[in-house]
Amino acid sequence: MKNKILTVLAGMMTMTAAVCYATVPVDNIAIADVAPGSSVEAAKQKLGTHNQRGDKLFFTNGIVEEIETKFGGATPAGISVGMKESVITQTYGNPDKLERDSDDTEYTYYSADYTKKIEFKVIKGKIVKIKCELR
Numbered sequence: 809m810k811n812k813i814l815t816v817l818a819g820m821m822t823m824t825a826a827v828c829y830a831t832v833p834v835d836n837i838a839i840a841d842v843a844p845g846s847s848v849e850a851a852k853q854k855l856g857t858h859n860q861r862g863d864k865l866f867f868t869n870g871i872v873e874e875i876e877t878k879f880g881g882a883t884p885a886g887i888s889v890g891m892k893e894s895v896i897t898q899t900y901g902n903p904d905k906l907e908r909d910s911d912d913t914e915y916t917y918y919s920a921d922y923t924k925k926i927e928f929k930v931i932k933g934k935i936v937k938i939k940c941e942l943r
Contacts, residue, residue: 832900834919837926837940840881844924844942846872855881866941874941881938883926889938893930912936918943 837843842851848867855865866874882888885899896915897903905916915928922943929937 832917832919832926834921834924836884837917837919837924838884839875839877839938839940841884842872842875842881844872844874844940848872851875874939876937876939878937883938883940887928887935887938889935891935893933893935896928896930896935 835843838846841854842865848865848870851865851867851872864874864876865872866876877889879889887895887899893913900915900917903915904918905914907914907916911931913930915930916925917927918925925941925943927937927939927941928935929939
């Protein structure tokens with residue numbers, strides 16, 4: 809009987825821990841087909857001049873560590889700057905982290921393997937910035 813109780817408790821703890829992990833597929837964290845971990849050369853081919861209009865790439869050793877946009881490019885799920893805030897949770901579900909300030913809200917999602925994250929900044933109900941990065 810004691811073993812059964814311990815087994816049930818262990819199973820419940822495992823299920824509870826599993827709920828905490830994000831379900832965003834790692835390949836769903838990108839902007840304009842450029843993902844953290846991509847080569848800078850591949851990013852330049854897809855984005856052209858990457859500092860245009862506020863889009864940014866941060867990299868070391870030829871690998872993209874972070875990509876950010878305030879104007880162009882969509883995520884693999886089709887979310888882009890200018891869309892309504894509601895599409896974020898409709899597409900990705902509840903965020904792993906939600907930060908509200910007096911004038912903006914930031915939604916953060918982690919990849920299923922926790923190697924990448926995607927953030928959406930919202931002001932007055934509209935997405936104003938999307939950022940993807942290696943963790």
